[in-house]
Amino acid sequence: MVSLEDLKKEAKQILKENKVKYIIGYKKSTNGLMPVPAFIKEPEEVEKLVWDPTCVFNLTRYLVDEKRRKTKEKEPDERPVGLVVKGCDSRAINILLQEKFINREDVYLLGVSCENTGVLDEKKLTKKIKGEKVKKVEFDEKDNFIITTQEGKTKIPAKEILANRCLECKANFPVIYDVLLGEKAKRSIDNPFESIEKIESLSTEERWTFWKKQLDKCIRCYACRSVCPMCYCDECVADTISFAVTADTTAEEKAQKIKWVEKSPVSSENFIYHMVRAIHLAGRCIDCGECERACPLDIPLRFLNRKLEKEAKELFGFEAGFDPDQPSLISCFKDEDPEDFIR
Amino acid sequence: MQKVLTKKSLPQWVKKLLSYTIYTPVEEDDHWNFVATDNPEDINLDYPLTTLSPKKIIFPQREIFLEFCDSTEGNPEVKEVLPAEKSAVIFGVRPCDAKALTFTDKVFGGDFKDIYYWKRRNQTTLVGISCNTPPYTNCFCVSVNGSPYSKEGLDILLTDLGDKYFVETYTKKGEKLLNLAKGLFKSPTAKDKKDLEKIRIDSKKKIKRQIKNIKKIPPKLKEMFDSPFWDEESMSCLRCGICTYLCPTCHCFDINDEITSSSPIKGKRIRTWDTCQFPDFTMHSSGHNPRPDKASRLRQRILHKFLYFVDRYQNYQCTGCGRCISLCPVGIDLLEVLDKVRDYGS
Ligand code: SF4
Ligand code: SF4
Numbered sequence: 001m002v003s004l005e006d007l008k009k010e011a012k013q014i015l016k017e018n019k020v021k022y023i024i025g026y027k028k029s030t031n032g033l034m035p036v037p038a039f040i041k042e043p044e045e046v047e048k049l050v051w052d053p054t055c056v057f058n059l060t061r062y063l064v065d066e067k068r069r070k071t072k073e074k075e076p077d078e079r080p081v082g083l084v085v086k087g088c089d090s091r092a093i094n095i096l097l098q099e100k101f102i103n104r105e106d107v108y109l110l111g112v113s114c115e116n117t118g119v120l121d122e123k124k125l126t127k128k129i130k131g132e133k134v135k136k137v138e139f140d141e142k143d144n145f146i147i148t149t150q151e152g153k154t155k156i157p158a159k160e161i162l163a164n165r166c167l168e169c170k171a172n173f174p175v176i177y178d179v180l181l182g183e184k185a186k187r188s189i190d191n192p193f194e195s196i197e198k199i200e201s202l203s204t205e206e207r208w209t210f211w212k213k214q215l216d217k218c219i220r221c222y223a224c225r226s227v228c229p230m231c232y233c234d235e236c237v238a239d240t241i242s243f244a245v246t247a248d249t250t251a252e253e254k255a256q257k258i259k260w261v262e263k264s265p266v267s268s269e270n271f272i273y274h275m276v277r278a279i280h281l282a283g284r285c286i287d288c289g290e291c292e293r294a295c296p297l298d299i300p301l302r303f304l305n306r307k308l309e310k311e312a313k314e315l316f317g318f319e320a321g322f323d324p325d326q327p328s329l330i331s332c333f334k335d336e337d338p339e340d341f342i343r
Numbered sequence: 344m345q346k347v348l349t350k351k352s353l354p355q356w357v358k359k360l361l362s363y364t365i366y367t368p369v370e371e372d373d374h375w376n377f378v379a380t381d382n383p384e385d386i387n388l389d390y391p392l393t394t395l396s397p398k399k400i401i402f403p404q405r406e407i408f409l410e411f412c413d414s415t416e417g418n419p420e421v422k423e424v425l426p427a428e429k430s431a432v433i434f435g436v437r438p439c440d441a442k443a444l445t446f447t448d449k450v451f452g453g454d455f456k457d458i459y460y461w462k463r464r465n466q467t468t469l470v471g472i473s474c475n476t477p478p479y480t481n482c483f484c485v486s487v488n489g490s491p492y493s494k495e496g497l498d499i500l501l502t503d504l505g506d507k508y509f510v511e512t513y514t515k516k517g518e519k520l521l522n523l524a525k526g527l528f529k530s531p532t533a534k535d536k537k538d539l540e541k542i543r544i545d546s547k548k549k550i551k552r553q554i555k556n557i558k559k560i561p562p563k564l565k566e567m568f569d570s571p572f573w574d575e576e577s578m579s580c581l582r583c584g585i586c587t588y589l590c591p592t593c594h595c596f597d598i599n600d601e602i603t604s605s606s607p608i609k610g611k612r613i614r615t616w617d618t619c620q621f622p623d624f625t626m627h628s629s630g631h632n633p634r635p636d637k638a639s640r641l642r643q644r645i646l647h648k649f650l651y652f653v654d655r656y657q658n659y660q661c662t663g664c665g666r667c668i669s670l671c672p673v674g675i676d677l678l679e680v681l682d683k684v685r686d687y688g689s
C-alpha cells in the first residue's frame with residue numbers, strides 16, 4: 001500500500017517550493033467513514049492528508065470549479081493545482097486534456113496507485129461491520145482487507161467490499177502523473193464487462209421494466225451530473241435556463257426557448273435526462289463510478305455508461321482516458337469504422 | 344390517550360384501516376422509502392431513516408395545479424386540479440420528520456393558505472415511532488429543541504417496548520384510528536409506564552452528535568453575510584440538490600407550464616421542488632444571477648435555516664434528522680459548519 005508519509009512528503013515539498021497554488025487531496029471526515037476533499041494551501045496543513053482504500057472521491061471534478069474561478073479573476077494565479085489522483089481519476093485528467101478543457105501545466109499530479117486493490121464501497125462495508133467505527137483499513141497479500149474497529153481486526157475478502165467500479169477497473173494505477181507513488185500493479189479481473197452482461201442478457205421487456213423502475217426513482221437532484229468531471233458544460237439541456245439571454249434577446253425568443261427536459265420528475269423526463277447524459281458521456285466516461293456513488297436513491301447509473309463504453313470498444317476499438325492525444329470518439333472517424341453510411 | 348398494543352396485533356389493526364391509503368417504510372435497493380401498501384403484513388417499524396422524508400407525501404415533488412387547452416382561439420379552457428380526496432395513514436414517521444411538517448405548516452399556512460398542501464396534510468394521519476436507538480449515525484434532534492420521542496406534528500406515537508408498543512394519541516385524528524380497532528388496545532400497566540420512562544431517558548443519551556451553544560449561532564450569522572468563510576466552506580460543494588431535496592424542512596418550489604401539445608396549445612401548470620443550491624434558482628431572465636457562486640448558495644442554506652427562519656418563526660428550520668450530513672456526496676457536515684460559525688473570529 002502507498003505510504004501516507006511519502007504522499008505527505010511530496011505534498012509538503014511542492015507547497016514549500018511554491019510549485020502549486022494549493023493541493024486537493026483527502027482528509028478525515030467529521031461525520032462518517034469516508035474521507036472528504038481537502039484543499040491544502042500551507043505546508044503545515046499537509047498533516048491533515050490521509051490516504052487509504054477509503055479515499056473514494058474523484059477529485060478531478062474540482063478542476064472544473066477551478067477553471068470557472070480563474071476565468072473570473074482579473075489577475076489569476078497561473079500556478080498549477082496539485083491533485084491527488086488514483087488510476088480512474090487520472091483517466092479523467094486525460095479526457096480533460098484531450099478535450100482541451102485544461103492544459104497539462106494547469107495540474108501537478110500526485111499519482112497514487114491502488115496496487116492490485118481499489119477503494120471500498122461504503123455501503124458494502126457498513127453492512128459487514130454493522131455500525132462500528134472504523135479505525136484503520138489495510139490490505140494484505142492475499143486479496144483481503146483488514147479492517148480495524150474498536151472490536152478488533154476483521155479480515156474481509158476484497159471482492160466483498162470493493163467498489164463495483166474497482167471490480168472492473170482497467171488500470172488501477174495512474175496513467176498520467178508528475179509523481180507516482182506505489183507500483184503500477186494491476187488487479188486481475190476475469191471479465192471487465194461482467195456486470196453489464198447480466199443486464200444485456202435480459203429481454204427487451206425485462207430491461208424496460210428494470211429501467212423504468214430504476215429511473216422512476218430519480219428525483220433529479222443532479223448529484224450524478226454535479227459529481228462528474230466530464231459534466232462541465234456551463235449550460236446543461238436539463239436546466240430550465242438552457243440558452244443565454246443577452247440584452248438583445250427579444251421576448252419572443254425567450255418565449256420560444258426550447259425546453260428539452262421538463263422539471264417534472266416523471267418517467268419520460270427522467271429517461272430523457274439520463275439518455276442525454278449517457279450519450280454525452282460515450283467515449284468520455286472513464287468509469288470512476290462517482291455518479292452511481294453519489295446517487296441517494298441507488299440508481300445503477302454505471303450500467304448506462306458501461307454499456308456505451310462496451311459499444312465504443314467493440315465497434316471502434318476505443319478506450320477512454322488512456323491517451324490525451326487520441327482524437328475523441330464522437331468527433332472523429334477512421335476508414336475502418338464499421339458504419340458505412342458515415343462516408 | 345395511552346394504550347398498549349401487542350406487536351402481533353399490529354397487522355390486525357392495520358387491516359381495519361384499509362379504507363385509508365397506508366404508507367410504510369420499505370427497503371428498496373440499498374435504502375428505505377415510504378411506499379403505499381394494502382398488505383397489513385408489510386408494516387415495518389424497525390427501520391433506519393428513509394432517504395426521502397414523509398414530506399414527499401404531503402408536499403409531493405410534482406403537483407398539478409391546473410390543465411389548460413386552447414382549442415377555440417381566444418377562449419381557453421382551464422380546469423383546476425386538486426389532490427384526490429383520499430385519507431391516508433403514514434406508519435413509522437420519525438419524530439424529527441413529523442416536527443418538520445409543523446414548520447412547513449407555518450410556511451404553507453400563513454396569510455395565504457396553500458390548498459394543495461393543506462388538503463393532503465388534513466387528510467393524512469401520522470403514526471410516529473420513537474427512536475429508542477438513533478436510526479442514523481448523524482442524528483442530532485436533541486440539539487435543535489427536538490427529542491427522539493417528540494410528539495410535535497404527530498397524531499399517534501408508538502414506542503417499542505419489546506413485544507408490544509406503547510401507544511399515545513395526541514389528536515382526534517389519532518383517536519379515530521384507535522377506535523376503529525378498539526378491542527386490540529389495552530390499558531398500560533404500571534410496569535409498561537416505567538419501561539417507557541426508562542427507554543426514553545436512555546434514548547436521549549444514545550444520541551451522539553450535537554451542537555453546543557446553538558443560541559450563539561443566529562446572532563453570529565447576522566454578522567457573517569460578507570465573510571470569506573463561505574468561500575472556504577463551500578470549496579468542496581457540488582451544488583447538487585441532495586441536502587435540500589432530502590431535507591424534511593426545505594420547501595422551495597418552482598411553477599412551470601408543461602406543454603403537451605402545441606396545436607391546439609394544451610398543457611399543465613405544475614409545481615415541482617426547487618432548490619437554492621441550483622445555479623438557475625435565482626437566475627434572472629436578464630442573465631444576472633444575484634447568487635452567482637456556490638459560496639452564496641451554501642450561505643443561503645445555512646442562513647435560511649439558522650437565521651431568517653429563526654427571526655420569523657422562532658425556531659431553527661432544522662430538526663436534526665442528519666440526512667444532509669449523511670447523504671452529501673462530498674461529506675459537507677452541517678454540524679461542523681455550525682461549530683465553525685459559532686466559534687468564528689473568537
Ligand atoms: S443522483 Fe440519482 S436521483 Fe439524483 S439526478 Fe442523478 S440519478 Fe437522479
Ligand atoms: S459518468 Fe459517472 S463514472 Fe463516468 S466519469 Fe462521470 S461520474 Fe465518473
Ligand code: SF4
Binds near residue numbers: 579587674
Ligand atoms: S452541500 Fe453537499 S448535498 Fe448540498 S449541494 Fe453541496 S454537495 Fe450537494
Ligand code: SF4
Binds near residue numbers: 590592660663677
Ligand atoms: S438541515 Fe439537514 S439535519 Fe436539518 S432537518 Fe434538514 S436534512 Fe435534516
